[in-house]
Amino acid sequence: MSLVVVGSMAFDAIETPFGKSDKIIGGAATYIAWSASNFATPIKQLSVVGGDFPKEELQMLEARGVVTDGVEIKENEKSFFWSGRYHLDMNTRDTLDTQLNVLANFNPVVPDSYQDCEFLMLGNLVPAVQNAVIDQMKQKPKLVVLDTMNFWMETAMADLEKVLSKVDVLMVNDSEARQLSAQYSLVKAAKVIMNMGPKYLIIKKGEHGALLFHNDEVFFAPALPLEDVFDPTGAGDTFAGGFIGHIAKTKDISFENMKTAIIVGSAMASFCVEKFGTTRLKEISKADIDARIQQFVQLVNFDIELV
């Protein structure tokens, strides 16, 4: 049984108030795989890249237990490219350039060897592609997690609604939750969205942490207060990787365990933003991760006695 990760593997060029990157490795599935592979392997990666995507990047992931049989390489085409500039608040950004390239005609084919999929992580991608992957799965995975973004709500809402009806967990940020539900209150937004399909909803609030909703239950996860957020690119994907990695490791899809998985995801995201791109994710050790998770435990730990 395995964890299947679907999403882009790509190039990014990033400008932040702190500096500017060259064309560096990015893509939702890249971040998810780097993050999740700290917790569970094998990870079966489903993506598409052009001939310009460095083979060493795939080899580094393989060395960590990421299977790349499902990563299609279109040698004569170019990889997806995104360029953006973050504002001073590091929460909002302008897209400077988007070149779909290989993503323009991505028709994912799920390899037979991926049919043992127990956990399916659908990284942010065209909803029709996410839907095609779900439909190719001969057995329903134990848990299907979906990440998406406002762009698809504006351009492919019908497809997105179709996918939403088939997933167990949805991850969006707070403004996307408001947009998707047409509700300002996040509690009301959660109710509307959970009626669209997902039984669990994770609302990511950046420096303000994350909320997990399920039926009438709610869990509030903190974000680690950081001195500097150097580059937020990929933080949401890294969060998703830590979340699904912990679930795949423990094979426990209870609400209680999802709470823990969110803490793990938040800890991973807190590393991601410390350097440009995937740099920090490639450096950290298990000891670093354990220490960071302990910081989260301390961050919210309090004793109360009602007398």
Added chain:
Amino acid sequence: MSLVVVGSMAFDAIETPFGKSDKIIGGAATYIAWSASNFATPIKQLSVVGGDFPKEELQMLEARGVVTDGVEIKENEKSFFWSGRYHLDMNTRDTLDTQLNVLANFNPVVPDSYQDCEFLMLGNLVPAVQNAVIDQMKQKPKLVVLDTMNFWMETAMADLEKVLSKVDVLMVNDSEARQLSAQYSLVKAAKVIMNMGPKYLIIKKGEHGALLFHNDEVFFAPALPLEDVFDPTGAGDTFAGGFIGHIAKTKDISFENMKTAIIVGSAMASFCVEKFGTTRLKEISKADIDARIQQFVQLVNFDIELV
């Protein structure tokens, strides 16, 4: 030994997207006293009102254990009046009218019977007045807590700096912390502010919870996700009341106990916003409060085992 609360007792007129109030009872010290008196009495109130302030409001507080010897009544003058309109996000507001009235020449005189002050809660008020109260205390209280706002940073910064150098705990919201420190990162802001005097800093983030800083330690308290925020007026004061009320009840000024006090303050603030003005604070029972605090425990509770 006692808890002394300093601040305005006043009238407010409030407009929110949900409705409009008449001229209702407000003022920082009013909210603080209603909130804190659930946990510790006597509370010794230091304030000034005009002849128009209803005597029954003072009597209701007295019935809860609030001593009003230090509430000066200027029979021929009018109480402080504030009127404001909240935006849809319920986080930002426009001031429509401010009439200082009795607050214009408020020279507080600390009664001798207040000199046993163990805990001093300085509600949001002119910094020079807050300073005058500190200077009249013959013995340094065990803990001095200060609430303030952006208005004083813009109009009375020299006085505010003087007060800051004399207090133990400062409470401000996130934008005020950024303004006071000229730092965007709240972690950096906290360091700058703790160098101005306060050993403890509480940054209130509304629906995003609150942070407590002390030396290199940090605690992240959640806010209860609410379906509706009906009226945020007084939520910060109510938070302050719950915080200082718990500290005064337990007589424990450790960082660990301050964490608990912030949870108590957050629980109290979550009631305040449910109805206009002090309405909800006048209704709730100990059982309501205990149940709400339990919700906070559930909200952030998670198990993690590092293997």
